[in-house]
Amino acid sequence: MLSFEEARRTILAHVRPLGTERVPLLDALGRVLAEDAVAPWDMPLWDNAAMDGYAVRAEDCGTIPRSLRVSGFLPAGGGTAGERLEPGCAIRIMTGAPLPDGCDAVMPLEETDNGKRYVTLLRPVKKGQHIRFRGGVVREGGVFAAAGTPVGAPLIGMLASFGMTMAPVWRRPVVALLSSGDELIEPGRTPGPGQIVNSNALALAAAVREAGGIPRMIGIARDNRVSHHTLLAEGLGADMLVTSAGVSAGDRDFVRDVLEELGARQLFWKVAMRPGGPSAFALHGSTPAFCLPGNPLATLITFEEFVRPALLRMQGLRSVLRPLFRAVLRDEFRKKPGILQIVPVHLERDEGRWYASLTTRQGTVIGGDASGAEALAVLPAESGSCDAGDQVEVHLWGNRSDLI
Ligand SMILES: Nc1nc2c(c(=O)[nH]1)N[C@H]1C(S)=C(S)[C@@H](COP(=O)(O)OP(=O)(O)OC[C@H]3O[C@@H](n4cnc5c(N)ncnc54)[C@H](O)[C@@H]3O)O[C@H]1N2
Numbered sequence: 411m412l413s414f415e416e417a418r419r420t421i422l423a424h425v426r427p428l429g430t431e432r433v434p435l436l437d438a439l440g441r442v443l444a445e446d447a448v449a450p451w452d453m454p455l456w457d458n459a460a461m462d463g464y465a466v467r468a469e470d471c472g473t474i475p476r477s478l479r480v481s482g483f484l485p486a487g488g489g490t491a492g493e494r495l496e497p498g499c500a501i502r503i504m505t506g507a508p509l510p511d512g513c514d515a516v517m518p519l520e521e522t523d524n525g526k527r528y529v530t531l532l533r534p535v536k537k538g539q540h541i542r543f544r545g546g547v548v549r550e551g552g553v554f555a556a557a558g559t560p561v562g563a564p565l566i567g568m569l570a571s572f573g574m575t576m577a578p579v580w581r582r583p584v585v586a587l588l589s590s591g592d593e594l595i596e597p598g599r600t601p602g603p604g605q606i607v608n609s610n611a612l613a614l615a616a617a618v619r620e621a622g623g624i625p626r627m628i629g630i631a632r633d634n635r636v637s638h639h640t641l642l643a644e645g646l647g648a649d650m651l652v653t654s655a656g657v658s659a660g661d662r663d664f665v666r667d668v669l670e671e672l673g674a675r676q677l678f679w680k681v682a683m684r685p686g687g688p689s690a691f692a693l694h695g696s697t698p699a700f701c702l703p704g705n706p707l708a709t710l711i712t713f714e715e716f717v718r719p720a721l722l723r724m725q726g727l728r729s730v731l732r733p734l735f736r737a738v739l740r741d742e743f744r745k746k747p748g749i750l751q752i753v754p755v756h757l758e759r760d761e762g763r764w765y766a767s768l769t770t771r772q773g774t775v776i777g778g779d780a781s782g783a784e785a786l787a788v789l790p791a792e793s794g795s796c797d798a799g800d801q802v803e804v805h806l807w808g809n810r811s812d813l814i
């Protein structure tokens with residue numbers, strides 16, 4: 411059977427970033443820059459003071475204490491037109507103000523007697539001190555953020571400081587979500603005998619949003635070919651299709667068959683992992699289609715491990731896998747070698763180490779509530795059972811890292 415790693419490699423080898431668009435700076439937050447950001451001018455645009463204090467000439471300040479005549483005042487935002495620092499003088503200057511001609515150092519207020527007509531410098535002065543030099547951050551024409559950089563507050567600040575109001579970013583994928591099964595009823599109703607609320611659609615929609623995509627609910631395909639045909643065809647009109655249930659070996663598991671009838675090419679079905687073993691991945695043209703198992707925990711875990719990296723890659727991110735780190739398992743976990751196992755865990759930090767406790771019973775066949783889990787432990791195929799106190803590899807899950 412295909413290994414978990416091979417399955418993920420196959421997926422990532424077949425997804426590409428979508429097109430680009432220009433959006434207002436604030437809407438670029440959390441998205442990925444689609445073009446290099448190039449400075450239209452030097453930053454800063456002129457040499458300026460990094461401290462409130464006095465603009466001086468270092469050569470005038472050899473012996474300390476040294477008294478200089480205060481010959482002017484330069485607030486931030488004032489021009490330097492006509493301002494020249496004469497030998498033996500100092501100009502009172504505020505942070506950010508352009509330096510006057512002739513000045514080569516700024517003396518902070520705290521290192522002077524703060525005099526108004528004459529100022530006494532109390533410390534030695536070094537040429538160039540407390541000056542932000544023209545082009546010191548980036549020169550005109552220089553790339554200050556490469557295409558592929560995730561957009562956060564600092565980059566939005568840089569773009570804004572160059573007078574830009576829009577940013578080029580990769581488009582957010584529209585993800586069609588389709589559930590399969592006669593037993594499903596829409597959320598908001600109480601299930602009758604044999605009925606199950608279609609919770610997967612909402613859970614997947616939330617996960618799509620967390621990963622930067624735009625969920626589009628297609629509905630519930632009933633257990634017949636016609637219903638699957640109609641809704642799967644509709645779903646393939648999106649940038650990505652994600653289905654839940656109807657993918658194992660049952661008599662009414664139509665999803666994979668009908669996708670192939672619609673012209674999709676199946677790249678894999680069944681992965682040596684638990685939960686999520688029956689997952690399938692197909693391509694319709696260049697549109698990826700993920701068929702996830704219906705078991706709610708299996709649905710969300712396979713979304714996290716397979717769909718999320720693909721969604722991030724489609725939004726232009728290069729690094730799409732969450733970093734693994736080690737945690738000490740608080741509970742034992744029974745497992746046979748041969749299949750990779752993914753387990754929701756609650757993380758705690760104690761004396762510099764991470765501790766992971768199980769939030770569900772083993773496997774998803776039993777089911778389980780993972781709503782208290784902010785991480786997943788990944789137990790490799792070759793490993794056997796783990797005892798309490800063993801180290802395991804974990805990665806964060808969802809966007810809840812700030813809660814731990
Ligand atoms: N002969 C085999 N049987 C099964 C296999 C197998 O390999 N061979 N795999 C098992 C595993 S593992 C899983 S997981 C399930 C996957 O089955 P399906 O993806 O076809 O899903 P269903 O059987 O229709 O549903 C499974 C379970 O999930 C719940 N469910 C389904 N849809 C939703 C939804 N939209 N919202 C919430 N919950 C949903 C429901 O409780 C179903 O009972 O197959 C095993 N069998």
Ligand code: MOO
Pocket residue numbers: 683684685686687688703705708773774775
């Ligand atoms: O994917 Mo199933 O839920 O492995 O247990």
